[in-house]
Amino acid sequence: MATYEQLIAEKEALEAKLAEIRASELPGVFEKIRTLVVKYDLTADDIAKKQSRSRPSGVAATPTKAKAELPPKYLDPKTGKTWSGRGRAPAWLGDNPKRFLIAEE
Numbered sequence: 001m002a003t004y005e006q007l008i009a010e011k012e013a014l015e016a017k018l019a020e021i022r023a024s025e026l027p028g029v030f031e032k033i034r035t036l037v038v039k040y041d042l043t044a045d046d047i048a049k050k051q052s053r054s055r056p057s058g059v060a061a062t063p064t065k066a067k068a069e070l071p072p073k074y075l076d077p078k079t080g081k082t083w084s085g086r087g088r089a090p091a092w093l094g095d096n097p098k099r100f101l102i103a104e105e
Contacts, residue, residue, distance in 0.1 A: 074093060
């Protein structure tokens with residue numbers, strides 16, 4: 001079984017080899033990129049543009065309706081906080097929420 005020091009030495013040797021190979025391959029990569037930029041007439045803005053993963057670019061999103069705020073049904077008289085009756089119930093409602101109901105007009 002290899003020792004810790006041997007593994008570190010192997011790691012350093014691999015990292016040096018990776019750096020050497022990367023440096024030798026980079027000019028070819030840059031040339032491919034330049035060729036594609038010219039071929040497709042790309043600009044820096046085209047390359048930096050972020051696209052959503054949910055749908056292809058150019059496809060319009062369906063407009064969503066803005067949710068109307070619901071009127072409150074419950075009122076905490078001590079703090080003035082209200083709750084519409086939807087979602088997680090606030091702790092101040094306790095076991096008897098009927099006592100916090102707002103009277104209908």
